[in-house]
Amino acid sequence: MPELSKEVLVSETAIATRVAELAAEINRRQDGRPLVAIGILKGSFIFLADLVRQISCPITCEFIRVRMSEGGNSSSPREIHYDASFNVAGKDILIVEDILDTGITIDYLIQHFKQQGATSIQVCVLLDKKESHKVAVPVDYVGFEIPKKFVVGYGLDFEERYRELPHITWLEGVSWPLAD
Numbered sequence: 001m002p003e004l005s006k007e008v009l010v011s012e013t014a015i016a017t018r019v020a021e022l023a024a025e026i027n028r029r030q031d032g033r034p035l036v037a038i039g040i041l042k043g044s045f046i047f048l049a050d051l052v053r054q055i056s057c058p059i060t061c062e063f064i065r066v067r068m069s070e071g072g073n074s075s076s077p078r079e080i081h082y083d084a085s086f087n088v089a090g091k092d093i094l095i096v097e098d099i100l101d102t103g104i105t106i107d108y109l110i111q112h113f114k115q116q117g118a119t120s121i122q123v124c125v126l127l128d129k130k131e132s133h134k135v136a137v138p139v140d141y142v143g144f145e146i147p148k149k150f151v152v153g154y155g156l157d158f159e160e161r162y163r164e165l166p167h168i169t170w171l172e173g174v175s176w177p178l179a180d
């Protein structure tokens with residue numbers, strides 16, 4: 001089992017401050033127009049919950065899961081799993097994601113929601129591993145740029161553990177991304 005660092009990468013108070021700033025920026029840009037927040041499960045559940053409580057325009061929440069195709073690696077196409085009862089056609093949507101790593105997931109989702117006829121697509125990520133990008137993705141809101149470490153906490157997991165930590169820390173000795 002990889003070892004959990006005893007150091008904090010992003011503290012609980014730093015997260016709270018930044019989430020408030022991101023929400024203020026979203027409120028300013030959205031200017032009262034309705035917004036659909038789409039959380040990518042499971043990692044974004046805490047971030048989305050904190051963020052939407054500070055949004056002042058009319059907002060609805062949807063959630064999707066994105067899985068790598070069977071037998072795939074980190075560069076493989078994604079399978080998309082979501083509740084078919086929601087429709088993004090004609091809506092302003094905000095994709096809310098825990099972390100941007102290769103960028104492949106977000107790139108995939110932007111294409112997907114474009115095809116579904118979303119009026120506008122904005123992307124909000126809490127963490128951005130800038131050095132790991134494999135594709136260029138237009139991200140509108142970034143909480144924190146972080147180094148290429150495997151991070152956990154505030155919703156992010158390693159094998160389902162550590163989502164409950166109130167801050168972001170990292171694990172030593174995780175080989176990530178999966179070998180291509």
Ligand code: IMP
Nearest residue numbers: 100101102103104105149150151156157
């Ligand atoms: P990508 O940008 O398509 O490579 O994938 C991003 C996804 O990989 C995120 O939604 C996370 O589920 C997962 N991920 C990437 N880096 C980390 C990390 O450091 N900790 C936990 N999950 C991660």
Ligand code: MG
Nearest residue numbers: 040041043098
């Ligand atoms: Mg995720």
